[in-house]
Amino acid sequence: MTETTTPQEQAFIPPAKPLIGDEEREAVDRVLRSGMLAQGPEVKAFEQEFAEHFGLGRACVAVNSGTSGLHLGLLAAGVGPGDEVIVPSFTFAATCNSVALTGATPVFADIDPESFCLDPAAVERVVTERTVGIMPVHLYGHPADMPGLQAVADKHGLKVFEDAAQAHGASLGGTPVGAFGQFAMFSLYPTKNMTSGEGGMVSAADGETERLLRLYRNQGMEQQYHNEVVGLNNRMTDIHAAIGRVQLTKVDGWTKQRQDNAAYLSANLEGVTAPPVADGAVHVYHQYTVRVPEDRDGLAKALKEEYAVGSGMFYPVPNHQLKPFAGNTSDADLPETMRAAAECLSLPVHPSLSQGDLERIVNAVNALAKAGA
């Protein structure tokens, strides 16, 4: 910062920034020139490269969005009307929408206050005779407690699915997220850790789940005009896959940068609670989320207006309060969800931050937190 520049005159630091380079542009151009735009060889290669890159040890199926991926995964798992699937309320609405779109009911369980992910003990409290599955979210890029959730699932004969929309490359005890559940979905939306424009990648634990995912993705047919089930058109295009394939070659560097940025923030921020990392967990910092116990909204406003620092709230309105799900659960049953919704603030952590940006974020938060105290 020079002496003549006030903080608010400096360039706004955005809370997220997709990184698209010449390689992505060239890849798209290659597909456009080929004349084959819909699902084809690029999608097939992307599926294989994605599974290999993240060490999933299982097949992947590419779809047109993360939300489609969750929906198809649930259909492939046989989830439907009359069933209940336990999900967090503290997540993006897509998690709950995908359950509801199958005709099943999303049942909300509370989160662990450290990881912001489903708390296995809270999950066990809401199991009923209609429960068929548990769908944790690896929120902000931190893995959910998969061994704890698997133990509850085993005890009650439930399936486990993963919403890994925000967690490309995260792991727990050396196992990558996306290798735990019957299926797992990674989102490729532009603000996620890597993108294909819009898109989703679904990993499948077994051949039958993979086959059903491919059927539901494509009108219910594996072989043309031999439709086996009622399916959708949720295919990914080769244009999108070409972007995703390039991003796959860059994502590890970006993740390292996110982790370095997070380490700097955690070492230097004062007056807010930095995000903890569980034993054995690799956090990929889709978001760097702090708790601001007092006046979170005021801090966010002052960061933007006085310091030109962007931030995000994920999620100020928990899903059980949204109109389609209101009535499923009460606030009193989800105390940690309610507290997180009121306190959480995500600071910029993305790989395009400069050292100067990081210093500005730290100086701004520390000054405001001190002023507020």
Ligand SMILES: *Cc1c(COP(=O)(O)O)cnc(C)c1O
């Ligand atoms: C982004 C996101 C989704 C949905 O992914 P889309 O690709 O946007 O459809 C689902 N769950 C969570 C937790 C997400 O963050």
